[in-house]
Amino acid sequence: MQVSRILKNVLERISPTKAEIDAEKRFAEESMNKLGNHVPDGAHVMLMGSVAKGTFLRGNMDVDIFILLPKTVRQDEFEGIAKRAAVGAFPDARLVIRYSQHPYVSIYAKFEEEERKLDIVPAYEIKTASERVTAVDRTTLHVKYIYKNLKRSAIPDVRLLKKFLRAAGAYGAEIRVEGFSGYLCELLIIKYGNFMRFLREAAKWKTPAHGGSGKSILIIDLAKHYPLELYPRLIEKFKDSRMIVIDPTDKNRNVAAIVSRESIRRISLAARAFIKAPTEKSFFRTEDEIITEKMNSLNKRSGKTYAIVFPAPRVPEDVLWGQLKRMAKDLVNYLEKNDFEASGIIADADEKEAKIYIGVKTETLDKIRLMPGPPVKKEFAKNLDEFKKAHPKARIVIKKRKAFAEVKRSLRNANDAILMFFKTRVLPSHFIEKRGMIKIKNGNMGKK
Numbered sequence: 001m002q003v004s005r006i007l008k009n010v011l012e013r014i015s016p017t018k019a020e021i022d023a024e025k026r027f028a029e030e031s032m033n034k035l036g037n038h039v040p041d042g043a044h045v046m047l048m049g050s051v052a053k054g055t056f057l058r059g060n061m062d063v064d065i066f067i068l069l070p071k072t073v074r075q076d077e078f079e080g081i082a083k084r085a086a087v088g089a090f091p092d093a094r095l096v097i098r099y100s101q102h103p104y105v106s107i108y109a110k111f112e113e114e115e116r117k118l119d120i121v122p123a124y125e126i127k128t129a130s131e132r133v134t135a136v137d138r139t140t141l142h143v144k145y146i147y148k149n150l151k152r153s154a155i156p157d158v159r160l161l162k163k164f165l166r167a168a169g170a171y172g173a174e175i176r177v178e179g180f181s182g183y184l185c186e187l188l189i190i191k192y193g194n195f196m197r198f199l200r201e202a203a204k205w206k207t208p209a210h211g212g213s214g215k216s217i218l219i220i221d222l223a224k225h226y227p228l229e230l231y232p233r234l235i236e237k238f239k240d241s242r243m244i245v246i247d248p249t250d251k252n253r254n255v256a257a258i259v260s261r262e263s264i265r266r267i268s269l270a271a272r273a274f275i276k277a278p279t280e281k282s283f284f285r286t287e288d289e290i291i292t293e294k295m296n297s298l299n300k301r302s303g304k305t306y307a308i309v310f311p312a313p314r315v316p317e318d319v320l321w322g323q324l325k326r327m328a329k330d331l332v333n334y335l336e337k338n339d340f341e342a343s344g345i346i347a348d349a350d351e352k353e354a355k356i357y358i359g360v361k362t363e364t365l366d367k368i369r370l371m372p373g374p375p376v377k378k379e380f381a382k383n384l385d386e387f388k389k390a391h392p393k394a395r396i397v398i399k400k401r402k403a404f405a406e407v408k409r410s411l412r413n414a415n416d417a418i419l420m421f422f423k424t425r426v427l428p429s430h431f432i433e434k435r436g437m438i439k440i441k442n443g444n445m446g447k448k
Helices: 003-014 018-036 049-053 075-089 135-149 152-167 182-192 195-202 228-237 261-276 287-301 317-337 378-390 414-424 429-437
Strands: 044-048 063-069 094-099 103-111 114-124 244-247 250-254 304-311 342-349 353-360 368-375 395-399 402-408 439-442
Touching: 003 152, 003 195, 018 044, 018 049, 018 063, 018 075, 018 114, 044 049, 044 135, 049 063, 049 135, 049 182, 063 075, 063 135, 075 094, 075 103, 075 114, 114 135, 135 182, 135 250, 152 182, 152 195, 152 261, 182 195, 182 244, 195 261, 228 244, 287 304, 287 342, 287 353, 304 414, 304 429, 317 342, 317 353, 317 414, 317 429, 368 378, 368 395, 378 402, 414 439
Parallel strands: 063 114
Antiparallel strands: 044 063, 094 103, 103 114, 244 250, 304 353, 304 439, 342 353, 368 402, 395 402
8 A cells, every 4th residue: 555545544543523623622712711710810821732733633632721820929839829720610520639840730520521631730921941940831932833833734744753653652751651742743743844754764763872972863953053063062961862852942951851762763663664564553553562562572682581570659650650760770780780781671560560671681691700900011010910919819811911800700690680689779769668579570471
């Protein structure tokens, strides 16, 4: 089937119908009118997110309404303002307090016989990024920029990109995914013009092994905040980033900062696969299919894969995932310090269990580890004597005119090293009490 026909078929499935768009407009307008009657003097409400920009997918129509406040309002008043507005406007709705940089309110209210979710977010009203106090203050600038710079004819391409990324397991800027935000998708379509041009570029991506250092890092600066000669400084400024997309509304922010090496790798592979053999299946995959594909990929790259399972702590999702990801990275560092080369890692969690799947190239290491020493040269004679004294029981061998000490390994088996990590290392606060409940299993259950 031709690519154009495939994309047309996909768009017919993912684009909201006119009836859905009209219903969304009614819900947004009614909600803003109700909330507007319950905000403090000097404040007003504004529609944000993909609904405001018109880039939402069918079935993904959560509405974001911001309460824009003057800077005379203290931040510690935000939660109370959002709660009072929510209760006043929707007295019968279910209300949940959530936390990002500051509190916001999610409500679940009946609208035209259907339960709808609405996020009510307090923020300061600003005109430029230099005025911002909190990260969410920039959101109004984002909406205005996209509305001005994204062609209406390119909205279908944004939808295709969002759906493609979701099917690849790389859509969403939350810690759980470490993928591409909706705003980043919109910027990429502005940059490349359409979905297929983006895909052809993504197929060429090469992922830096650690951080963003190296020639392969992608830099996009739509607003031309920086001349080309300053790009090396950008790489240093955002040295922990895998790709750099400068926020057109804020030159000091990398919109792609959260995007992980794994998300970039997955999108590049998915782009190559689609270009080679286009199929609608590339846009429609379940969460189970995504995790199975991730496991299969990890197993292929690994000599041995382990599944580390423990009860999930009852904490907010962003806290759970933040600590789980941090612990997973600490585990990789610990294994590599003990010479076990990690081939990849996957974190997963639900309400009951948290899991870390980790692959290693080699399950069992040699008994002897070669500790590198100084070169065997006259000018390094003193260093060589000190090296020998530091390893009195070790056999010193010379390889390529360099000294090595043969040291007996304390940890040879990867399973033992993982157990030692969880037994001796300092774990994130909400996982400390789970230390004694950890189970280590064979992680190759996804292999085919």
